[in-house]
Amino acid sequence: MNESMSDKKKTVYKPKPISGFPEWLPEARMIELEWFSHIQKTFESYGFCSVETPSVEEIDVLTAKGEVDKEIYVLERLHKEENDSSEARLALHFDQTVPLARYVAQHFNDLIFPFKRYQIQRVWRGERPQAGRFREFYQCDIDVINIDQLPLHFDAEMPAIIWELLSGLPGMENETIQLRISNRKILLGILEDWDIKDPENITRAIDKIEKIGLTDVKTLITEAGLSESQANTILEIASIKTSKLNELSSLLDTIPSENENVKKGCNELIDVFEKLTHLPENAVIADLSIVRGLDYYTGTVYETVFIDDPNYGSICSGGRYDNLASGYINKNLPGVGISIGFSRLFSKLLDKGNFELSRKSPADILMVLPNQEQSDKAAQAARALRGRGYNVELYHAPQKLKKQLSYAERKGIPFVWFPPFEDGQEHEVKNMQTGQQSIADPNCWSPDKDKHKNEAA
Amino acid sequence: MNESMSDKKKTVYKPKPISGFPEWLPEARMIELEWFSHIQKTFESYGFCSVETPSVEEIDVLTAKGEVDKEIYVLERLHKEENDSSEARLALHFDQTVPLARYVAQHFNDLIFPFKRYQIQRVWRGERPQAGRFREFYQCDIDVINIDQLPLHFDAEMPAIIWELLSGLPGMENETIQLRISNRKILLGILEDWDIKDPENITRAIDKIEKIGLTDVKTLITEAGLSESQANTILEIASIKTSKLNELSSLLDTIPSENENVKKGCNELIDVFEKLTHLPENAVIADLSIVRGLDYYTGTVYETVFIDDPNYGSICSGGRYDNLASGYINKNLPGVGISIGFSRLFSKLLDKGNFELSRKSPADILMVLPNQEQSDKAAQAARALRGRGYNVELYHAPQKLKKQLSYAERKGIPFVWFPPFEDGQEHEVKNMQTGQQSIADPNCWSPDKDKHKNEAA
Numbered sequence: 011m012n013e014s015m016s017d018k019k020k021t022v023y024k025p026k027p028i029s030g031f032p033e034w035l036p037e038a039r040m041i042e043l044e045w046f047s048h049i050q051k052t053f054e055s056y057g058f059c060s061v062e063t064p065s066v067e068e069i070d071v072l073t074a075k076g077e078v079d080k081e082i083y084v085l086e087r088l089h090k091e092e093n094d095s096s097e098a099r100l101a102l103h104f105d106q107t108v109p110l111a112r113y114v115a116q117h118f119n120d121l122i123f124p125f126k127r128y129q130i131q132r133v134w135r136g137e138r139p140q141a142g143r144f145r146e147f148y149q150c151d152i153d154v155i156n157i158d159q160l161p162l163h164f165d166a167e168m169p170a171i172i173w174e175l176l177s178g179l180p181g182m183e184n185e186t187i188q189l190r191i192s193n194r195k196i197l198l199g200i201l202e203d204w205d206i207k208d209p210e211n212i213t214r215a216i217d218k219i220e221k222i223g224l225t226d227v228k229t230l231i232t233e234a235g236l237s238e239s240q241a242n243t244i245l246e247i248a249s250i251k252t253s254k255l256n257e258l259s260s261l262l263d264t265i266p267s268e269n270e271n272v273k274k275g276c277n278e279l280i281d282v283f284e285k286l287t288h289l290p291e292n293a294v295i296a297d298l299s300i301v302r303g304l305d306y307y308t309g310t311v312y313e314t315v316f317i318d319d320p321n322y323g324s325i326c327s328g329g330r331y332d333n334l335a336s337g338y339i340n341k342n343l344p345g346v347g348i349s350i351g352f353s354r355l356f357s358k359l360l361d362k363g364n365f366e367l368s369r370k371s372p373a374d375i376l377m378v379l380p381n382q383e384q385s386d387k388a389a390q391a392a393r394a395l396r397g398r399g400y401n402v403e404l405y406h407a408p409q410k411l412k413k414q415l416s417y418a419e420r421k422g423i424p425f426v427w428f429p430p431f432e433d434g435q436e437h438e439v440k441n442m443q444t445g446q447q448s449i450a451d452p453n454c455w456s457p458d459k460d461k462h463k464n465e466a467a
Numbered sequence: 468m469n470e471s472m473s474d475k476k477k478t479v480y481k482p483k484p485i486s487g488f489p490e491w492l493p494e495a496r497m498i499e500l501e502w503f504s505h506i507q508k509t510f511e512s513y514g515f516c517s518v519e520t521p522s523v524e525e526i527d528v529l530t531a532k533g534e535v536d537k538e539i540y541v542l543e544r545l546h547k548e549e550n551d552s553s554e555a556r557l558a559l560h561f562d563q564t565v566p567l568a569r570y571v572a573q574h575f576n577d578l579i580f581p582f583k584r585y586q587i588q589r590v591w592r593g594e595r596p597q598a599g600r601f602r603e604f605y606q607c608d609i610d611v612i613n614i615d616q617l618p619l620h621f622d623a624e625m626p627a628i629i630w631e632l633l634s635g636l637p638g639m640e641n642e643t644i645q646l647r648i649s650n651r652k653i654l655l656g657i658l659e660d661w662d663i664k665d666p667e668n669i670t671r672a673i674d675k676i677e678k679i680g681l682t683d684v685k686t687l688i689t690e691a692g693l694s695e696s697q698a699n700t701i702l703e704i705a706s707i708k709t710s711k712l713n714e715l716s717s718l719l720d721t722i723p724s725e726n727e728n729v730k731k732g733c734n735e736l737i738d739v740f741e742k743l744t745h746l747p748e749n750a751v752i753a754d755l756s757i758v759r760g761l762d763y764y765t766g767t768v769y770e771t772v773f774i775d776d777p778n779y780g781s782i783c784s785g786g787r788y789d790n791l792a793s794g795y796i797n798k799n800l801p802g803v804g805i806s807i808g809f810s811r812l813f814s815k816l817l818d819k820g821n822f823e824l825s826r827k828s829p830a831d832i833l834m835v836l837p838n839q840e841q842s843d844k845a846a847q848a849a850r851a852l853r854g855r856g857y858n859v860e861l862y863h864a865p866q867k868l869k870k871q872l873s874y875a876e877r878k879g880i881p882f883v884w885f886p887p888f889e890d891g892q893e894h895e896v897k898n899m900q901t902g903q904q905s906i907a908d909p910n911c912w913s914p915d916k917d918k919h920k921n922e923a924a
Contacts, residue, residue, distance in 0.1 A: 025528065025573040025795055028557065031521035033570070035577050036584070039517050055853045057830035057860025057880075060496050064488035064603055065522070065589065069545075071482065082545040087593035088526075088558065100485065101545065113490070116482040120492050122827055122877050124863060127493070132522065136544035146521055163863040288850070338482055370579055373514035393745070396512045403514025406581060406620040420579045423514075
């Protein structure tokens with residue numbers, strides 16, 4: 011190597027994180043994998059199948075609803091031929107609902123309905139990054155789509171799954187969450203009674219009660235056209251909250267309306283609640299202030315909050331919609347779905363220190379390499395233990411024992427295995443947490459057995 | 468809904484696949500998930516930790532090596548403010564090696580070396596799509612990086628892992644693969660002896676032996692500056708092939724060179740081979756025609772082929788490189804790594820019909836909903852079975868039994884469970900494959916037990 015090349019080599023470009031694109035160290039990534047595994051297992055235990063769509067959709071598909079085009083990342087080939095307009099313009103998806111709609115329409119004849127799918131993928135939003143907002147993040151969605159009619163059974167299955175899922179995640183042991191459920195038909199029916207032309211203005215304001223308070227919301231909705239007495243009525247209805255089924259019925263009976271939709275909404279809400287009585291008290295609450303901003307929800311709506319920190323906002327939301335794939339297919343496809351804001355939740359708990367981050371390696375056992383002569387024995391023992399389901403790292407060089415043990419300690423590997431250092435010796439294993447060391451056989455050892463032996467000793 | 472809206476609704480946009488961006492039906496996706504799980508498990512069983520990097524890197528990081536800029540997808544925000552140059556330009560990564568180099572440099576002080584990581588992510592290449600070429604596809608990489616020196620132990624660990632992994636994938640039962648291993652130091656040392664200025668021209672030609680044949684390669688390398696006798700010599704060396712360790716030593720002894728690098732390369736190759744004797748015969752072969760195109764490989768190189776279909780090309784390739792993160796950090800970080808072209812392999816076997824695609828749902832059991840009165844019992848039984856690790860879909864409406872059974876059949880759900888249709892009855896379960904139906908208890912049933920009962924009956 012000549013001098014100028016060597017000089018050049020020293021000009022280093024120090025890499026830095028890209029704002030809005032999170033990346034974890036191996037010890038946090040291990041927990042993230044546990045989360046994905048738990049989520050997948052829970053979704054599958056209810057019979058949801060996995061779907062994964064490409065990261066991109068055609069730009070016309072993504073912008074069909076016209077609202078979110080500011081947030082979209084469009085792809086351009088760096089060295090695209092000039093004037094080449096032969097290819098459709100592609101952009102990264104910003105949610106998993108638009109891709110699901112396209113998927114169901116495209117593969118309609120190959121799917122069995124009700125179609126129950128989960129989807130765990132990254133989505134992208136080209137927003138200016140802020141604290142707690144990512145540009146690239148994971149969402150975990152479940153949706154059920156059916157043809158023409160979708161039983162209310164599924165509206166009740168969603169919160170049951172989500173409660174089981176969230177409360178079982180590592181790091182959630184000391185967090186208390188609550189699912190808030192309402193039915194949009196109730197408030198929309200009331201506004202229909204009053205002949206309000208733009209009900210979305212009212213529901214959007216009501217959606218802000220937790221954030222800005224009743225007084226400010228009242229100002230907003232009277233400005234939007236409600237009379238003083240209408241405003242009082244609707245805010246009273248929106249303040250209905252209970253986690254008790256019997257209380258819910260009598261509270262809903264106080265709503266002063268004979269509107270068909272109001273009645274339907276109340277009955278649906280009670281029905282969903284009845285199907286959730288197996289959950290712990292306070293796991294779910296009926297809360298009529300929940301309306302969700304998105305105007306495609308037409309019935310049941312969900313939000314999920316930390317009881318201690320409701321202002322953090324919803325970590326898991328969704329609802330029922332009348333027709334998923336209109337615009338793609340001449341079928342009526344009602345659905346209900348819910349979506350976990352995975353990365354936002356994971357990074358919150360990571361920042362809070364809720365995770366045990368001691369393991370930097372998935373290895374259960376570090377196999378010591380005693381010397382070159384016994385290296386075959388060490389490799390054999392490692393293979394035997396792997397065959398029995400253990401993760402085993404075989405140390406890479408016959409270095410001093412102290413160095414090998416320190417490596418296991420720094421990587422957080424819980425057991426160190428000593429194969430025979432010379433012929434005739436036995437295998438031994440050391441529990442790095444207790445410091446106990448005992449004779450072991452790679453063909454039948456287990457961590458419990460080891461623990462048992464130690465206790466017996 | 469007024470008429471014009473209804474008309475509008477009928478204007479449907481029929482979605483179509485995007486060329487180069489594969490997407491599977493649920494039954495194929497289930498196998499894909501099995502593959503990911505098997506790959507992750509195998510990598511972790513050798514102590515490799517998971518790393519996931521963002522989908523993007525700064526464009527300057529990706530184009531630093533200057534070769535692949537045609538293939539890069541750059542991101543643009545759809546409604547970016549004019550003249551906003553405050554943000555770094557981002558592009559989708561085209562492999563996992565550049566992101567690994569950036570990751571290791573950025574997190575250097577938080578990592579324990581040797582750093583053994585696996586990475587299973589999508590990568591993107593903005594090429595014109597061709598048969599078998601994707602624009603978005605999964606790669607599964609493992610690499611080991613160390614400071615200053617990296618033991619040859621790892622060069623031997625890579626093929627052992629890959630052989631175990633690939634031969635254990637569902638769908639590979641009737642495929643025979645072989646890992647071809649060489650060491651670049653051998654051919655490069657010979658060319659060094661001969662004072663060849665641009666050895667890459669020669670190695671690139673030798674890389675094509677399988678594709679274009681010896682005669683055409685000979686023409687290429689003589690055009691590139693080798694004499695007739697040099698061409699003969701190097702092609703003779705490149706034709707060394709053996710899967711037997713003892714044969715390998717004697718074949719390498721015939722190489723007419725005293726060059727230090729040649730000797731080092733031969734010793735390394737023998738050493739790697741010695742550490743792979745536990746693999747089945749023909750699982751690995753030393754093949755000196757393997758040189759790999761990429762010029763950053765400096766020692767061991769790997770390719771993996773289907774023995775029946777070598778022209779399909781390598782499904783898993785890699786090698787050793789001297790310095791991963793030069794340009795980012797003033798450290799010498801040698802590494803060795805190998806990468807599985809996941810999507811290419813998966814789609815080949817899918818097209819070939821190697822997968823059993825009968826299951827469209829992960830549910831093990833469909834729980835029949837007999838009638839509204841017994842719906843609680845059905846829900847309870849479903850929860851009990853889920854608690855015991857089974858995936859159970861509770862049917863969504865008390866429809867005719869025939870309809871519920873047909874649903875299970877069409878989704879490929881292997882068991883149908885009948886909770887009591889009235890008080891006092893017992894639970895029963897039907898094996899959809901054998902048609903056998905028997906009394907069962909949700910708190911202790913297992914498929915084996917069911918099978919056993921049937922056999923006993």
